[in-house]
Amino acid sequence: MRISQNKLAYIEEAGLMFEKLGMTRMTGRVLGYLLVCDKDAVTFDQILETLKASKGSVSNSTRQLIQIGFIEPVTFPGDRKTYYRMSDIEIDEILRNRMKLFSDFSSVLAKGRSVKERDDAVSKWLLEASVFYSWVESQIDEVIERWQQEKESIMNQHLEKKS
Amino acid sequence: MRISQNKLAYIEEAGLMFEKLGMTRMTGRVLGYLLVCDKDAVTFDQILETLKASKGSVSNSTRQLIQIGFIEPVTFPGDRKTYYRMSDIEIDEILRNRMKLFSDFSSVLAKGRSVKERDDAVSKWLLEASVFYSWVESQIDEVIERWQQEKESIMNQHLEKKS
DNA sequence: TATTTTGTTCAATACATACTGAACTTAGTA
DNA sequence: TACTAAGTTCAGTATGTATTGAACAAAATA
Numbered sequence: 001m002r003i004s005q006n007k008l009a010y011i012e013e014a015g016l017m018f019e020k021l022g023m024t025r026m027t028g029r030v031l032g033y034l035l036v037c038d039k040d041a042v043t044f045d046q047i048l049e050t051l052k053a054s055k056g057s058v059s060n061s062t063r064q065l066i067q068i069g070f071i072e073p074v075t076f077p078g079d080r081k082t083y084y085r086m087s088d089i090e091i092d093e094i095l096r097n098r099m100k101l102f103s104d105f106s107s108v109l110a111k112g113r114s115v116k117e118r119d120d121a122v123s124k125w126l127l128e129a130s131v132f133y134s135w136v137e138s139q140i141d142e143v144i145e146r147w148q149q150e151k152e153s154i155m156n157q158h159l160e161k162k163s
Numbered sequence: 164m165r166i167s168q169n170k171l172a173y174i175e176e177a178g179l180m181f182e183k184l185g186m187t188r189m190t191g192r193v194l195g196y197l198l199v200c201d202k203d204a205v206t207f208d209q210i211l212e213t214l215k216a217s218k219g220s221v222s223n224s225t226r227q228l229i230q231i232g233f234i235e236p237v238t239f240p241g242d243r244k245t246y247y248r249m250s251d252i253e254i255d256e257i258l259r260n261r262m263k264l265f266s267d268f269s270s271v272l273a274k275g276r277s278v279k280e281r282d283d284a285v286s287k288w289l290l291e292a293s294v295f296y297s298w299v300e301s302q303i304d305e306v307i308e309r310w311q312q313e314k315e316s317i318m319n320q321h322l323e324k325k326s
Numbered sequence: 327t328a329t330t331t332t333g334t335t336c337a338a339t340a341c342a343t344a345c346t347g348a349a350c351t352t353a354g355t356a
Numbered sequence: 357t358a359c360t361a362a363g364t365t366c367a368g369t370a371t372g373t374a375t376t377g378a379a380c381a382a383a384a385t386a
Contacts, residue, residue: 043362044362044363045362055362055363055364056364056365056366058363059363059364059365060364062363063364080361080362081361081362081363082362082363
């Protein structure tokens, strides 16, 4: 049973997307495959074959994805293979991680201000920008909390809109 | 008048930060220099010398930064040089641009669901995740609006906290 | 018009890093 | 214990792209 052309195309798309997000293309492909494979779990070999990639490359990608928490290894008694499947990671986790970039960015801006030797329009901008980014970060925390509380209702609202 | 060691170190830091954000290191350096140079505007040559980079590289970086709107060229009558300075870009603009990634990400997730041939836990996750990201995007729009309205009071709150 | 100054363009290079493939480790099976 | 299967590691290669530097363009000056 070979995988559909559709899905292969999707896997490539996922690879490019994850590359844009700063991960490797191959890691994106493996995740894309796990997302759309329509199997409960897949073996290392299945990944190899489907993506036509090397063992080493797949080994790196699975490790990275496990580390981030996107996927998890599964094993079965009487079967020495390791299977991989999507873990039931909460989506807001992923966002929360990415938001760390904001506080880094905010710090760099703040530090810039401290390096300056005169107080000018740029100083003012640096202050404002660093406050803005750390404020936004705190607001996003609140947004995420609201999501957790109102998830069902938001989902329903969204589905209604489509009909 | 040579630039301080402090500032040079900061410029490198800015380079690394902007590299993390997907721009080139040199572009980050040029922006870092413009931020902390404590001059109203600097010439192409000053950038060259300070960063010890090539004309081509600086030319690329300034063009890129002008394009994004971070810096602007300035000229003066009787002076054939072009000067560059920070433009008074609104910080929320920058955030708004980055948020486009979210709708892209959301689309990829939604597309993944449409490629699947069975309705399982992953399908459910894909739906939830794509709704989540487009919802978050809309929430951030609201956050930005609130910033525009309450900017002064937020800044004051922040400054009080520090004291 | 010839010359000098300022900045751009583009082919070549340098650099970083993702990927490969072979050798190795680990653990189950005979 | 020897053998086989599954996955990892790592040195080398391939690939993409940032940077350089030389040649060029544009425009002011003499």
